[in-house]
Amino acid sequence: MGNQPLDYSMFAAAPSKSFLGQRTMLRFGAVSGANTLENSIFQSLDQEENGDEYFDEYFNQPEKKRRLSVDQVQLLERSLEADNKLEPERKIQLAKELNLQPRQIAIWFQNRRARWKTRQLETDYEALHASYKSLKTDYDNLLKENEKLKAEVLCLKHDGLSRSTEKAMQNELFSRTISEDEESKVSATAFKSEEQNDLTNVDSLLESGESSNVVELEQSDLSQNGNNNLNKELLESDYIFPKIEAAPCHAPVSSFYDGFPSLEDHAFSFWSY
DNA sequence: TTGTGTTTTATTGCCTCC
DNA sequence: GGAGGCAATAAAACACAA
Numbered sequence: 001m002g003n004q005p006l007d008y009s010m011f012a013a014a015p016s017k018s019f020l021g022q023r024t025m026l027r028f029g030a031v032s033g034a035n036t037l038e039n040s041i042f043q044s045l046d047q048e049e050n051g052d053e054y055f056d057e058y059f060n061q062p063e064k065k066r067r068l069s070v071d072q073v074q075l076l077e078r079s080l081e082a083d084n085k086l087e088p089e090r091k092i093q094l095a096k097e098l099n100l101q102p103r104q105i106a107i108w109f110q111n112r113r114a115r116w117k118t119r120q121l122e123t124d125y126e127a128l129h130a131s132y133k134s135l136k137t138d139y140d141n142l143l144k145e146n147e148k149l150k151a152e153v154l155c156l157k158h159d160g161l162s163r164s165t166e167k168a169m170q171n172e173l174f175s176r177t178i179s180e181d182e183e184s185k186v187s188a189t190a191f192k193s194e195e196q197n198d199l200t201n202v203d204s205l206l207e208s209g210e211s212s213n214v215v216e217l218e219q220s221d222l223s224q225n226g227n228n229n230l231n232k233e234l235l236e237s238d239y240i241f242p243k244i245e246a247a248p249c250h251a252p253v254s255s256f257y258d259g260f261p262s263l264e265d266h267a268f269s270f271w272s273y
Numbered sequence: 274t275t276g277t278g279t280t281t282t283a284t285t286g287c288c289t290c291c
Numbered sequence: 292g293g294a295g296g297c298a299a300t301a302a303a304a305c306a307c308a309a
Contacts, residue, residue: 064303065281065283065302065303066282066303067280067281067305068282086295088294088295106295106296107282107283108281108282110295110296110297111281111282111283113296114298115280117297
């Protein structure tokens, strides 16, 4: 943990309605890593302040886990917010103030830090998930837009070729007529030259008498033209919009929902320390 | 009242630091 | 090696629906 006091207010304890007492089942002798200094101080304090009756009461009463009182928790909360690191002196002080064992103070701090960490993880996860959902929505919209534009391009391409075919057919009909009419021949040539920009390929085919090749021209226009091929490749490739996969991370598919890993699945990879 | 899920308190074992 | 922190876990206390 850093030196900065952490914001523990986000999960301030909901005080329990009923408080059963101030003593807990903490076992003096069997405490793991029992601090002899702490216990000796506390026990001497305890004997001095409460007398032998109370001291005996501790050991005679059945071991029962007791929740801390609202006031005790509030004081501990305040202390934690001020500084999440618990120095031995402060621990002794708090223990004396709250009529608890120093060990209990330490345990409370430890548990509270663990809870804070868990909830922080949940908060971070929620934020990350929200961000992911927003990005995915944007991406999906862009994908749809891209599909729409692709369809539009194909449509326009098709319309353009249809118009060319129509004109070519008109020309064919026209040239058949003028072959019978010498006078009209001049006009036909003029008409052709007018349309030459659009129909260069079609005209050359018609003039050479290969009108049936118009359809083939359409196809070759699509499949053989270098620029068209390039555009087609670009549109059909993932170059512009790489395809998104359902699972962005390497984790079992079953453990995912809406393409985002669950908190449980990735808790360890999020918190590696 | 009781079964069940959640929260809180406490223990254990391991690790790091001095 | 002792002290303290943390993760995992147990177990009591508590909340709440049926």
